[in-house]
């Protein structure tokens with residue numbers, strides 16, 4: 001059938017169900033954005049492509065539906081880099097469309113030229129450039145398929161002079177097939193190991209959330225074994241939070257109960273997880289990874305099996321199907337060894353941690369440092385981060401989707417939220433970009449307009465995405481609720497300064513005169529400041545009501561004392577020794 005290249009492109013998007021595009025408008029994409037409305041594709045024009053990309057990530061993570069990032073070649077596209085790499089480590093199957101300077105002129109140093117394939121080489125799960133206008137659909141369909149199969153962002157690069165050409169082409173049907181249930185021998189072996197285990201533990205990762213029915217399949221298996229279920233770092237939504245076997249997140253600021261329980265394991269089923277370092281590093285001084293246990297690792301990507309930890313059995317497959325396959329082959333007595341003692345221990349360990357967590361109000365100083373003590377003394381009446389989190393818990397709707405950001409206050413919060421279902425906790429993941437909380441929650445709300453959403457960010461990180469407040473107040477944008485932890489410092493980095501750099505605060509202080517609530521108001525949104533736990537709970541209740549009933553966005557600026565919790569990278573930091581010494585006198589004369 002005869003059509004233009006842009007018609008062919010958009011028809012292929014339609015056949016794959018791509019309904020939402022995020023970016024900033026530019027001439028190199030206009031031939032296709034021009035027909036987005038006619039095609040039923042919404043273009044969300046953001047204030048910065050970096051945030052647009054994180055909105056796409058948030059949309060896809062909250063819905064499981066593919067979305068796309070698109071912008072102007074050159075500077076528009078370069079702004080996507082952080083978001084694309086973030087989506088990569090969030091295992092988010094997004095489509096990255098990068099219009100390219102024209103073939104006719106590329107290499108001449110013309111306008112907005114950039115090596116866009118090299119730029120994203122290490123950020124995407126797959127990339128391909130269109131070599132000829134007649135191949136536009138073939139390449140696009142393959143890129144979309146690869147994003148899904150590899151569960152990551154995939155890029156299509158298109159010289160802009162390929163648009164507006166007439167080609168004769170058939171729109172390809174999506175190529176879809178079942179995911180793998182795992183190798184039969186290894187499933188049998190895993191089932192036998194778990195059947196014979198005395199203290200089996202399940203560790204759910206993102207793959208359990210991504211696989212259809214993954215959480216349910218892991219629940220059935222866990223209940224057969226009465227095995228506690230831990231989740232990976234920032235995957236708090238990979239098992240139902242209210243379930244008696246749920247032991248919480250591992251890793252930094254995670255669940256002490258989860259750590260204590262997995263430390264006792266003789267067999268671990270690592271389900272849908274690459275066993276990333278942040279899910280296995282010590283926390284609260286507990287080196288919990290059970291080095292003597294037999295490890296069964298399940299991942300859809302064979303390259304990640306056995307990559308970080310010694311394993312006994314590796315299974316390449318879909319987390320849900322593998323869990324079902326293992327359950328079907330368990331022996332009749334599986335889980336019976338020590339079952340009642342294990343159940344009692346799980347309950348007791350969880351309740352001890354829950355009590356400890358609710359009684360925690362303040363952050364500890366390392367021996368020889370006094371930052372937290374001084375921070376409390378400086379503002380004795382101000383809320384601490386943990387008090388704020390408890391006030392937030394009191395107003396959090398059961399079905400809410402929440403995002404988080406990189407920063408100390410957000411990280412302290414990692415211990416608190418749990419969820420009834422998956423696709424609820426959008427944390428920035430292992431690329432760790434500041435500025436993720438706001439855009440991710442906007443994307444989630446676009447995908448799930450009937451679900452209450454709450455975004456979280458520290459005041460420094462929020463500044464990176466604050467310009468999106470100028471975009472989201474327009475009529476077609478759905479309302480969200482955003483919490484900003486206002487401690488007037490780049491706290492997470494300041495914590496490093498107190499621990500390893502003798503309180504030498506370089507680049508850690510924020511402007512006390514700035515009011516984020518005021519900025520929100522100037523953007524036509526609601527902005528409120530709160531200073532106490534009661535004010536925070538009330539403001540959040542009102543904001544959620546406004547979000548759901550009045551389509552009103554509220555930014556809640558939570559004024560906090562400057563206490564700081566655990567640093568991100570105890571594992572990577574040490575106190576430096578000055579050998580030659582540094583003196584300002586050595587600076588070259590002006």
Ligand SMILES: Cc1ncc(C[n+]2csc(CCOP(=O)(O)OP(=O)(O)O)c2C)c(N)n1
Pocket residue numbers: 406407408409410432433434435457458459460461462485487489490491492493
């Ligand atoms: C884009 C980006 N820049 C810098 C960093 C380094 N970094 C990690 S945490 C952090 C401080 C975050 O401060 P804030 O958002 O105010 O949260 P707080 O720690 O004060 O709660 C910084 C600068 C990063 N992770 N990402």
Ligand SMILES: [Mg+2]
Pocket residue numbers: 407458459460485486487488489490491
């Ligand atoms: Mg801060």
